[in-house]
Amino acid sequence: MTDKPVLLVVEDDLALQRQLRWAYDGYTIVTAATRAEAIEAVRAHEPAVVTLDLGLPPDPDGTTEGFATLANILALKPDTKVIVASGHGARDSALEAIARGAWDFYAKPIDIDALGLIVTRAFHVQALEAENRRLARRNEAAGRGFGGLIYASDEMARVVRTVERVAATDVSVMLLGASGTGKELLARGLHDASPRARGAFVAINCAAIPETLLESELFGHEKGAFTGAVKMTPGKIETAAGGTLFLDEIGDVPLALQVKLLRFLQERTIERIGGRKAIAVDTRIVCATHRDLDAMVADGSFREDLYYRLAEIIVRIPALGERPGDAVLLARHFVRHHAAAMKLAVTGLAPDAVAAIAAWPWPGNVRELENRIKRAVIMADGKQVTAADLDLDDRAGEDDGDALPLNLRHAREAADRRAIRIALTQAEGNISGASRLLGISRPTLYDLLKSYDLHA
Structure with a gap:
């Protein structure tokens, strides 16, 4: 050839x-x-x-x-x-x-x-x-921080690229992912990257508010609309006018309120509780859920017409265990953050802690990782968090079995990329340290970085 x-x-x-x-x-x-x-x-x-x-x-x-x-x-x-x-x-x-x-x-x-x-x-x-x-990958490697997210994996980079592209439009976006995967940070990043960035970003967790209060929270109420309504109060949709409203756990909105939310999305007007006047509101909706909305639509607990209004663009967020290298990167950030916040002398992660973090599947995602690191920072006896401080066992995440790659060269390249990213993360970007972890020479690692267009 x-x-x-x-x-x-x-x-x-x-x-x-x-x-x-x-x-x-x-x-x-x-x-x-x-x-x-x-x-x-x-x-x-x-x-x-x-x-x-x-x-x-x-x-x-x-x-x-x-x-x-x-x-x-x-x-x-x-x-x-x-x-x-x-x-x-x-x-x-x-x-x-x-x-x-x-x-x-x-x-x-x-x-x-x-x-x-x-x-x-x-x-x-x-x-x-x-x-x-190639240029997009290089720009991402140079500095990643969309919406406050910390990541190095290609899996999360693809998600960020998608969100960046839809940010400039005014379509409704639905973020699908398990709890603790960073849905609100992505929603905030979308808002900041959109023409609505000067407007308000308002977030509401629909699962955390009782059904009896959720309608008032979203649509507001007029004075005297119910007992205790001593003044007119605008709802979150109105508060986010000109900006973005993030509806977290949209799957927990009751059916009766789904009808009213659908009407807003169709007509872009609201009526406060107790009000008789339609109020035009220009608010972009971004929503998220960890629930299976397709199943909810099938069993009738979520309106199909509302689903299609909310899900003009669907973005699926990978679990932390599906993002090679990101767990260690985030762990180092959390160690610095919590050690400074609690005025503790912990400065980093010991090698056995890095290995344990990289091997753990993190079913609770970033939230589980942060909680585990916070506890470890408190429990650490020395200046470094150890594997014992993390209280994790030795089992690694199971491989789900990817689809067959295009050919053997692609399979080898994917394995090389994954191993290099993990080694660089564990070595905090140090080429000598990463080459030792990989069992290769520094020149060989430099050649691989150049070949795969990766950056330390």
């Missing part, structure tokens, strides 16, 4: 396959005649661009096999630019392929020059996107 970019030609007409193979000098051409061969070629060669005839055997006169091949290619390597072939009068199939993720299409009989322009443009766009991803 040369250093030329790889173009995969998926075509069952062997004569046309040969014609296309010799039509391009600037690329390494790989050919396939069936879906199985195409999948094997994608795994082996990782092509940047694929030309795909939708009429593949055993369905050469249809598109079933071609669409299945398209889906398989994009599932294996989502950044691939797939250019599909449409026969005469088959434009609808080409447009359907675009809707399913194809990048462009060309018409048969083939005009080599016209197809060459499409292929060249596809390689150019793919290269630009790869460079943008």
